[in-house]
Amino acid sequence: MADKQYLKEKSKGGTGDKASVRVDKKHEFLEKSLKKTKEELKASEERFKNIIEKNADGIIVIDSDGVVHFINPASEALFGLEKKKILGKSFGLPIVEGESSEMTVVHSDGEILWVELRVVESKWEDKSVSLVSVRDITRRKRAEEQLIHNAFHSELTDLPNRALFMDRLGQFCERMEPNEDSSFALLFVDIDRFKVINDSIGLTAGNKVLVTVAKMLESCLSKVDTIAHFGGDEFAILMENIKDLGGVMQVVNRIQSNLVSPVKVDSHEVYVSMSIGIRFGDSHSYDPQALVRDAENAMHRIKEKGGGAYQIFDQEMHTRAVNNVQLELEIRRAIEREEFLVYYQPIVSLSERRITGFEALIRWQHPERGIVSPGEFLPIVNEIGMIIPVCEISLRAACRQNRIWNSIGLPPIYASVNISAVQFSQNDFADSVARILKDTGLDPGLLVLELVEDSLIEDVEANLKILHEVREMGIRISIDDFGTGYSSLSYLKRFPLNTIKIDRSFVMELPDDSEIVSAIITMGKSLKLKVLAEGVETQEQLNFLYNFGCDEIQGYLFSRPIPAEEFTELLHKSDSLLSMIPTGDK
Ligand code: C2E
Numbered sequence: 001m002a003d004k005q006y007l008k009e010k011s012k013g014g015t016g017d018k019a020s021v022r023v024d025k026k027h028e029f030l031e032k033s034l035k036k037t038k039e040e041l042k043a044s045e046e047r048f049k050n051i052i053e054k055n056a057d058g059i060i061v062i063d064s065d066g067v068v069h070f071i072n073p074a075s076e077a078l079f080g081l082e083k084k085k086i087l088g089k090s091f092g093l094p095i096v097e098g099e100s101s102e103m104t105v106v107h108s109d110g111e112i113l114w115v116e117l118r119v120v121e122s123k124w125e126d127k128s129v130s131l132v133s134v135r136d137i138t139r140r141k142r143a144e145e146q147l148i149h150n151a152f153h154s155e156l157t158d159l160p161n162r163a164l165f166m167d168r169l170g171q172f173c174e175r176m177e178p179n180e181d182s183s184f185a186l187l188f189v190d191i192d193r194f195k196v197i198n199d200s201i202g203l204t205a206g207n208k209v210l211v212t213v214a215k216m217l218e219s220c221l222s223k224v225d226t227i228a229h230f231g232g233d234e235f236a237i238l239m240e241n242i243k244d245l246g247g248v249m250q251v252v253n254r255i256q257s258n259l260v261s262p263v264k265v266d267s268h269e270v271y272v273s274m275s276i277g278i279r280f281g282d283s284h285s286y287d288p289q290a291l292v293r294d295a296e297n298a299m300h301r302i303k304e305k306g307g308g309a310y311q312i313f314d315q316e317m318h319t320r321a322v323n324n325v326q327l328e329l330e331i332r333r334a335i336e337r338e339e340f341l342v343y344y345q346p347i348v349s350l351s352e353r354r355i356t357g358f359e360a361l362i363r364w365q366h367p368e369r370g371i372v373s374p375g376e377f378l379p380i381v382n383e384i385g386m387i388i389p390v391c392e393i394s395l396r397a398a399c400r401q402n403r404i405w406n407s408i409g410l411p412p413i414y415a416s417v418n419i420s421a422v423q424f425s426q427n428d429f430a431d432s433v434a435r436i437l438k439d440t441g442l443d444p445g446l447l448v449l450e451l452v453e454d455s456l457i458e459d460v461e462a463n464l465k466i467l468h469e470v471r472e473m474g475i476r477i478s479i480d481d482f483g484t485g486y487s488s489l490s491y492l493k494r495f496p497l498n499t500i501k502i503d504r505s506f507v508m509e510l511p512d513d514s515e516i517v518s519a520i521i522t523m524g525k526s527l528k529l530k531v532l533a534e535g536v537e538t539q540e541q542l543n544f545l546y547n548f549g550c551d552e553i554q555g556y557l558f559s560r561p562i563p564a565e566e567f568t569e570l571l572h573k574s575d576s577l578l579s580m581i582p583t584g585d586k
C-alpha cells in the first residue's frame with residue numbers, strides 16, 4: 001500500500017534534481033510508513049495486552065513441562081501470587097485440553113477458592129503451550145453448597161433434617177457387622193403439647209423454644225451421636241456403639257433433668273416436657289425406615305399415657321404395628337364396601353322426662369369379626385388419614401336418620417355427632433356440615449357437634465372462627481369427655497359452647513366419690529351451660545345426678561347404643577325407661 005501511495009505521488013511529477021529528490025522522498029515515505037506500522041502494531045499490542053491484563057478471568061500460559069510463561073494480573077490476584085515469583089517456574093495446574101474442569105485452589109492467604117479451568121492449545125514464541133483461562137467460581141460454589149446444606153438441614157435449628165438423618169442411618173445399617181459387644185439406640189423425641197406452647201407464647205417465641213431445646217438435646221449427647229430435627233417439635237437421635245441400655249438411660253436422664261427448669265425465651269418461662277421413644281438394637285441387620293417407625297411408635301405409646309417420659313420399643317409393639325398394617329388394608333376395603341354403620345344411644349332429659357336426643361356412634365360391620373367398636377379402628381383410621389371420610393359417614397347418617405325420626409309426629413329430638421380434631425380443623429368444615437344439612441334436610445337446630453377439649457385448644461383463634469360459623473348456622477356445640485383433657489376455665493369461657501358432657505370415668509365413681517362431678521355441674525351452671533352425664537349405668541348414679549341438678553343423662557342404664565330400627569321402637573315405647581327417673585324434690 002505504501003508503494004501505491006508512492007506511485008501516486010510520483011505521478012504528480014516535480015522539478016529540480018528529480019531523481020535524487022525522488023529517492024529521498026521514497027526513503028522518507030518508507031520510514032514514515034514503517035513508523036506508522038510500528039505504532040499501529042504497538043497500539044494493537046497495547047489493546048491486546050489491555051484486554052488480557054484487565055480481563056476479570058485469569059489467563060496463564062504454560063508449556064508442556066508445566067512452566068509458566070505468562071500470567072495476567074487476574075491470575076496473580078486469584079492465587080495471591082506475584083508474577084515474578086511464578087514466571088519461569090513450574091505451576092501445578094492439571095491440564096485437560098478442551099473440557100472445562102473445576103477444582104479448589106488455596107490462595108496464598110490460606111483461603112480455599114473454587115476455580116473453573118479451560119485449556120486451549122496455542123503457540124508462544126514458537127513453542128507449543130497451553131493457554132489456561134481460570135475463572136473464580138467460589139461465589140457460585142458457596143451458593144451451591146449453601147443450597148445443598150439447606151436441603152439437608154433444618155432452617156430453624158440448623159441440625160440435620162430427616163433426609164440427612166435417614167441417609168446416615170442407612171449408611172450405619174449397611175456398616176453394621178455382627179459384633180456382640182456393640183449395640184445402638186434410636187431415640188424419637190417429641191415435645192408434649194407443643195401446640196399449646198405455641199398458642200400461648202406465639203410462634204416466634206415458640207420457635208426460640210425449639211432452638212433452645214435443640215441445643216439442650218445436643219449438649220446431652222456425645223460427639224459420635226447423630227441428632228436430627230425432623231421438623232415441628234420432632235427430633236431423632238442415633239447413638240452408635242453403646243454397651244447396653246444403661247448408656248441410653250444416662251442420656252435420657254440427662255435430658256429429663258435438664259427439663260426440670262423452665263426454658264426461658266424473651267419474657268416467658270416455659271416448662272417443656274418430652275416423650276421419648278427408644279428403639280434399642282444390637283448388631284443384626286435392620287431396615288432404617290423400620291427403626292424410625294419403631295421408635296416413633298414407642299414415642300406415641302408413651303404420649304398416649306400422658307407423655308413426659310420414655311418408652312422402649314418391644315416385641316408386643318411390633319406385633320401391634322404389624323396388625324395395624326393388616327387393619328389399614330381392611331379399613332380401606334371397608335370404606336369401599338360401605339361396612340361402616342351407625343348406632344344410636346338415647347339421651348334423656350331429667351327435667352323434661354323424655355328422650356331429647358341421641359348420640360350417633362360409629363360401628364364397623366366386619367365380615368368375619370362382626371361388630372367392631374370405634375376404639376379399635378378409629379385411631380388407625382386417623383393415622384392413615386381416612387378419618388374425614390369415615391366420620392362423614394356418621395354425620396350424614398345421623399342427620400338423615402334424625403330427619404326421619406322428626407317426621408313421625410313425636411316431639412323433636414336432636415342428633416349429637418362426634419367430630420374428630422382433624423375433621424374440625426378442615427378449612428371447609430362449616431361448609432361441609434352445611435352441605436350435609438342441606439342434602440338431608442335436617443333443621444340445624446336439631447344438630448349438636450361433640451368436640452373434645454384438646455381439639456379446641458390446638459389453634460384457638462382458628463377454632464373460634466369455625467365455632468362461630470357453626471353456631472351462626474344454628475348448630476349447637478358440646479364438649480365431650482369433659483375433665484379428661486386440657487380443662488381450662490378460661491378457654492371454656494371464650495368458646496361459644498352449649499353443653500358439657502361429664503366423662504364416664506367420673507360418673508363411674510358415683511355416688512362414693514362425687515366431688516368432681518358436683519364441681520363440674522356447679523361450674524357448668526354458673527357458665528349457663530347444659531350439663532350431661534355420660535356412662536350412667538346404675539340407678540344410684542342416676543339418683544345422685546338427678547339430685548344434683550344434672551340436665552341430661554346418657555348410659556347403659558337407659559340403653560346401649562342400638563341400630564336405627566331398635567331406636568325407633570324405643571322412641572315409641574320409652575315409658576319403662578323413663579320411669580327410672582326419680583320424681584319429687586331434689
Ligand atoms: P364418646 O363420644 O365419649 O362416646 C361414648 C362412649 O361411651 C361410646 O363408646 C358408648 O358406647 C360408651 N357408653 C355409653 N354409655 C355407656 C355406659 O353406660 N357404660 C359404658 N361402659 N360405656 C358407655 P363407643 O361407641 O365405643 O365410642 C367410643 C368413642 O369413639 C366415642 O366416645 C367417640 O369418641 C368415638 N366415636 C364414636 N363414633 C364416632 C364418630 O362417628 N366419629 C368420631 N369422630 N368419633 C366417634
Ligand code: MG
Binds near residue numbers: 359418450480
Ligand atoms: Mg361423644
Ligand code: MG
Binds near residue numbers: 481503504534
Ligand atoms: Mg364421651
